[in-house]
Amino acid sequence: MSPQRLDNSQLESLPTEILQPAYDRSQVTPGIVHLGIGAFHRAHQAWYTENRIAAGEMDWGIVGASLRSSGVRDQLVPQNGLYSLVEKSNAGTKIQVIGAVGDVFVAPESPARLMEQLARAEIRIVSLTITEKGYCHDPASGNLNPQHPDIRHDLQNPQQPRSALGLIVGALQLRRERGLPGFTLLSCDNLPSNGKLLGRVLAQYVQLVDTDLAAWIAANTSTPATMVDRIVPATTDTDRDQMQGLLGCRDEAAVMAEPFSQWVIEDDFLYGRPQWDRAGATFVQDVEAYELIKLRLLNGCHSMLAYSGYLAGFETIADVMAEPAFRQLAQHFLEFEASGAVPVPGDFDIAAYRAQLVQRFENRALRHRTWQIAMDGSQKIPQRWLGTLRHQLQQGGSIDALVLALACWIRYVSAVDDAGLPIEVSDPLAIELKALCDSHQADNAALARAFLGFAPVFGDDLQHNERLQQALAAQLGRVASGGALGAVRALMETSPA
Template structure:
C-alpha cells in the first residue's frame, strides 16, 4: 500500500480532513519533548487548528528522549499522521501537518539542545509522564541522586533528562544574549508549571547559581491542565486507519472527541493563538487542574486497578460493569467535597460527563495502560484527597479501596494466578515486597505503606487509613475485586 506523505495527500478520500495551509511555509517555533500519542492527539491538534486560522511560525519539532521508533515511523511520512477520533456515531479522520521533524535525543543530544536554544524556538513543551521529571512525587523536589540527573550534571553537553535538556538550552540562550523560551509542561502533575520551574532552577543551581537566578527572574513556566483520552495505538488501529484513508500510516493516533486545555497565559516569547482552536487561556489553572486530577484521574486509576483485577481489559468495559459503576459514584461522592468547583462547573454534572466518556465503546483504553507508573500517580490522584477527607473526619471507604486495589495489582499476580506485567519505576521493589509478604494483606500493606516516596511520613501512621486499606486488601485477596466492591 502507498505510504502517507506530502505527495500522496491529494489522494485521500474527501471525508478525511487535511491541512488547510501551505506546509512548505511552516517555520519552527515549538520543540516538544516526549513525542508520544497524547501530545500528537492534543497539543498538535490545537496547534493545527491555530495554523488553519492564523498561519505563523508555529511548526513543531518533536523530540523522542529514549528510542528512535517515532522518528522511524514519522520521517518517511514527512511528519504527517492521522488523528482518528472515535465517536459513538462513527469515526472522524484528520491528517495533522504541524509536525515538521522528529529528533532522537540519545543519538545527538547536542543537536537537540541547539534546536531548543535557536532564536526561532519560542516554546519548549513536554509530555514526559510523571517519572520523566526525575523528582520526588511526594515533595515535588528534584532528586539530585536520580541516575539521569547524576549523568546530566557530569555530562552537561550531552543531557538525557528533560530537565537537563531545558537547562542546557537556557544556558546557551543566556550565553548568546537571548531571552528564554517558555517551558510548557503538559503532564498530569499538580501545579505542573511551578513544579517544572523549581526543578529547572534547582538543577541549574547545582552547577551555576547565576544561571539559576537568571531563569528565576526571566523564565516562563505556565501551568496547564490537559484532558483527552488517548489509548495506545494497536496494530488493529493501524490497519483500520489504512482501510479508512486508503494509505499506509505507520503512526496514527486514536482519541476521543472530547478535549480540554486550560493554559496560564504567561509566556516569555509569544505563543500561538491556541484560544482560537478552543483552548482556555486563563490567569489561574489550579481549579481546573485540581478538579481533573481528583475527579478524572483519581477515578481513572482506581477503576483501572479494580477493572484489571476483575478481568476487564478496557475502561469502557469496566465502567459499563454495574458493580464498578456504583463504585465510581461512591468514589466521586467522597471526592467532590474536597474539590472547589471552577467557575461555571457543576461537579455532579462533571462526574456524570466523565462516566459517559469512560463508557464510550469506540475508545479501547486499556486498564493496563492507565495502571502504569502508579507509584508516581497515587500521591496526586488519591492520597491528597485521602488527607483532606481525614482532616474532615469523613469517610474514605472508596478511596482506600482504590489504594488497596493498587496494592493487589502491584503484588504482581491477578485473581486467576496469572502474572501481572507491572510497569512502574519501582516494579522491582514491589516484586521484592510481594515475594516476602505473599498473600498476607497485613504484611503487604504495611510493607508498601513504608515507601515514603509514595505515602510520605504521615499517612502510614494514620490508623483510619491503614486499617481501611488492610481490610480492603484482605478482601481483594480473599473474595476478588467485584465481590469486594459489591460489599461496600
C-alpha cells in the same frame, strides 16, 4: 511490497471526507519544540496548534523530540510529519490529518543536535509531555531527586544530557552565550501545579550546575501551569490496518482519541504564544482548581477502574463500566469522595462534569486498555488519590472507594491477578513494591503498614493514621479472598449511589 506511506504526496488522493491541511506546509516555520512527542501530544496540543496554523499563524510549527527511543521519529519522518487523528465515539469516527509537526529528533542519538534546535532564535515555547517520571523528582515531596541516575549522569556529562532538565539547561546556556532570550516552558503532564513543579526542579537542577546561569534562567523563562484532558489510548496494529483501508495508504503514526478535549492554560508567556483560545483552549490566571478537578476526579477514577478492573480480567475501561458494580463504584467515588476534595470555580457545574465522565468512560469505540492506564502507578497515585485521601481523613469523610483502590493497586504490584495469572507491571519502583508484597503476603495488617510507610509514594504522614491502616488491611483481605470484583460488589452493597 510495502504499502505507500502517508506523506505530502498522498494528501490530494485522500478521501474527501478526511480533513487535511489546507495551508502550504512549506511556509510553516517552527516556534515550538515539544519534548516527549507521544500520542497524547499529537492528539492534544498539536491538534490545537494545527487549528492556529490553518488560521494563518504560520510561525508556530512544532519540532518534536523523543527522549528515549526512535520509534515516533521512525513513524513520523518518513511521513513528512503527517499523521491521522482519529476521533472515536459510540456515534462514529472522524479523521483529520495533522500537519503541525515538522521535524522529529531523537535525543539519545545526538543530544547536541537537539540542544541546537532548542537554541534556535525562533523557538519561543518548549512544551513537555514526558510523564511524571520524566521530571526526575520525588513524587512525595515534589523536589528534584539529585540521586536520580539521569540527573547524576547529566551533572557529570553536561554536553551529553539524558534528562529533559539537562537538555533544557544546556540549551538555555547556549542561548545565553549567543545573546538570545530564553523561552517559555510549558508542562502538559498530568501533575498538580505542573508549571510550579517544572520551575522548581529546573531551579534546583541549575543551582547544581552554575549559580550565575540559574539567575539568568530565572529572569528569562516562565513556567505556566496547564490542565490537559483527552483520553488517548495506545494505537494498535489493528487500528493501523483499519486506517490503511480508510486512507488508501499506510499511517504508522495514527493516533486514536475521544472527541472530548480540554486545555486550561495560565497566561504567562514571555515571548508570545499561539491564539490557542480561538481553538477552544481556556486561558486563566490560575489553573489550580481546574487541574485538581481533573486529577482527582477523572484521573483518580480512571486509575481506580484500571487496577480493580484489570485484576478482575477486564481489558478496557468500557468493559469495566459495563459491570454494574464498577459503574456504581465510579459514581460513588466521584460524588462522595473526590468531589468534596476539590475547590470548584463559581461557573463550574461539578454534577454535570461527573455525569460527563461516566459517559466518557463508557465509550466503547475507544478501547482504552486498563493495563495502559495502570502503568507507573507509584508516580501517579500521590497526585491522583492521596490528596483526596488526606482531605477525606481530615474531614472524617468517606474513604471506602479510595481504600479499595489502594488495595487493588497493592494486589496489582504483587504481579499476580485474581485468576492467578502473572502481571507485567510497568513501574519504576516495581521491584521495591513487589518485595514489599512478598515480605508481608501472609499478614494483611503488616502489608498495609509496610505500604503506608513506603515514603517514596506515601510520604511520612499516612502511616500513622489508624483508621486508614485498619481499613486498608480489611480491603486487602477482601481482595485476596474474593477478588477485586467480589470486593467491589461487597462494598457497593453497603454504600450509597
